[in-house]
Amino acid sequence: MVFQFPGVKFDLDIIKKYNTPTPRYTSYPPATELSEDFGVKDFKEAISVSNQRKTPLSLYFHIPFCENACYYCGCNTIFSQKKEIAIPYVEHLIREIQQKASLIDSNRKVVQMHWGGGTPNYLSIHQVKQLWGNINQYFNFDASPEVSIEINPTSVDRDYILFLREIGFNRISFGIQDFNYQVQVAVNRVQPEEMLFNVMRWIREAGFKSVNVDLIYGLPYQTLHGFWKTVTKTIKLEPDRIAVFNFAYVPWLKPLQKKLPVHALPQAQEKLEILRLTIEELTANQYQFIGMDHFAKASDELAIAQNNGSLGRTFQGYTTHAETEVFGFGSTSVSILRDTYAQNHKKLKDYYQAIDAGILPITKGFKLTWDDILRRDIIMCIMSGKTLLFSDIESKYQINFNEYFCQELEALKLLEADGLINLSSTQISVTEIGRLLVRNIAFIFDARKATQKNKFSRSI
Numbered sequence: 001m002v003f004q005f006p007g008v009k010f011d012l013d014i015i016k017k018y019n020t021p022t023p024r025y026t027s028y029p030p031a032t033e034l035s036e037d038f039g040v041k042d043f044k045e046a047i048s049v050s051n052q053r054k055t056p057l058s059l060y061f062h063i064p065f066c067e068n069a070c071y072y073c074g075c076n077t078i079f080s081q082k083k084e085i086a087i088p089y090v091e092h093l094i095r096e097i098q099q100k101a102s103l104i105d106s107n108r109k110v111v112q113m114h115w116g117g118g119t120p121n122y123l124s125i126h127q128v129k130q131l132w133g134n135i136n137q138y139f140n141f142d143a144s145p146e147v148s149i150e151i152n153p154t155s156v157d158r159d160y161i162l163f164l165r166e167i168g169f170n171r172i173s174f175g176i177q178d179f180n181y182q183v184q185v186a187v188n189r190v191q192p193e194e195m196l197f198n199v200m201r202w203i204r205e206a207g208f209k210s211v212n213v214d215l216i217y218g219l220p221y222q223t224l225h226g227f228w229k230t231v232t233k234t235i236k237l238e239p240d241r242i243a244v245f246n247f248a249y250v251p252w253l254k255p256l257q258k259k260l261p262v263h264a265l266p267q268a269q270e271k272l273e274i275l276r277l278t279i280e281e282l283t284a285n286q287y288q289f290i291g292m293d294h295f296a297k298a299s300d301e302l303a304i305a306q307n308n309g310s311l312g313r314t315f316q317g318y319t320t321h322a323e324t325e326v327f328g329f330g331s332t333s334v335s336i337l338r339d340t341y342a343q344n345h346k347k348l349k350d351y352y353q354a355i356d357a358g359i360l361p362i363t364k365g366f367k368l369t370w371d372d373i374l375r376r377d378i379i380m381c382i383m384s385g386k387t388l389l390f391s392d393i394e395s396k397y398q399i400n401f402n403e404y405f406c407q408e409l410e411a412l413k414l415l416e417a418d419g420l421i422n423l424s425s426t427q428i429s430v431t432e433i434g435r436l437l438v439r440n441i442a443f444i445f446d447a448r449k450a451t452q453k454n455k456f457s458r459s460i
Helices: 012-018 040-053 083-101 125-138 158-167 181-186 193-206 224-237 255-259 268-283 301-308 348-356 370-383 390-397 406-417 434-443
Strands: 002-005 008-011 057-063 109-117 140-151 171-177 210-217 241-246 287-291 294-297 312-314 317-319 325-329 334-336 340-344 362-367 421-423 427-430
Touching: 002 268, 008 012, 008 268, 008 434, 012 268, 012 434, 040 340, 040 362, 057 083, 057 125, 083 125, 083 325, 083 348, 125 158, 140 158, 158 193, 171 193, 193 210, 193 224, 210 224, 210 268, 224 268, 241 268, 268 287, 287 301, 287 434, 294 301, 312 370, 325 340, 370 390, 370 434, 406 421, 406 434, 427 434
Parallel strands: 057 109, 057 325, 109 140, 140 171, 171 210, 210 241
Antiparallel strands: 002 008, 241 294, 287 294, 312 317, 325 334, 334 340, 340 362, 421 427
């Protein structure tokens, strides 16, 4: 069965054929390649080289705390209702800012900043002010930066929302997952409909430039009709962006998921029907399909970037700032430089210990090879849905594309036969059928072939 929607085609048979575990390619190589052989000295050298490039900056701050556990969650989080736990964390986070800022050229402009988690609004207003003040003291912001924050709508009020906008955040994101009460109870995330609409009203009142909401399909007790109601109510909220994530049930990786009622998880066929319905409803209501599981209004910067060919993809997903290098702060955060990836310690004890010793809290990382960088360019181009012109790669890397990637081009012929791409001697373009399966197309160029497949979710 084939369904045609604006900009994307849903071919059920092809999706079933290619619905295999693959990386999400927010980075290449994937984070699974990070190694403990990489150390602080390596990262300092990488920062020094990065300063010579004078690339604009993107900053990421990880706030790992949540008051309660959402059973579907795959994030690195710490659950506690005793908020004093955040006091030493903020103190160490500020010291890490000072540590890293001393190594980064102060003339480099910050064009993008994101606070994620966990739950960033776990912090008090005083702690947010404290952290914000130190960030602005040690970093040089562009005149009109993109500054975003994730919030949990169950633990925020109007004053907090207005404060976030007043201090300088101009983009905001929150998770809905599902409006259905039975689903919410099953995943331990109860959010009354009235509350969600109140939060959105406060956000609009505050004047945020862009609002993103997250939905998840594949959760316990979800049905086609039930999720249709969720999508309909989400459209009424009128967010600028909507992410619709496929829930990956991987309790061997995320033990918290063992609390979910496995018998109530929707079957694969129903999940595909839910996805098809979601695409149909969103594209029929002025949301443009951006890629994979993301949608945006035509007036949103992501949609504009997609239309003019400047859409990019980074560690933080689809973006209009793919040119930046990312410096991560806080436990588990990842820094993404042009040729180097580095991750902070996951456990607070180790994170604190490193900072107390005056050492960058790096636990592992990865130095990209020339071939990695080449393949990353190709993979991110495909993930962004752009036409890959061989001449662009040839001029940038001084290679003969058809010779260098002869094996990959041969493998792509199978995808071309199934209608995922159009392939010629000069370019690769993703078709409307292939737009839902860009991970599979990109996978062809993955020289590492992501050997640990059980660490990745299925394509759809």
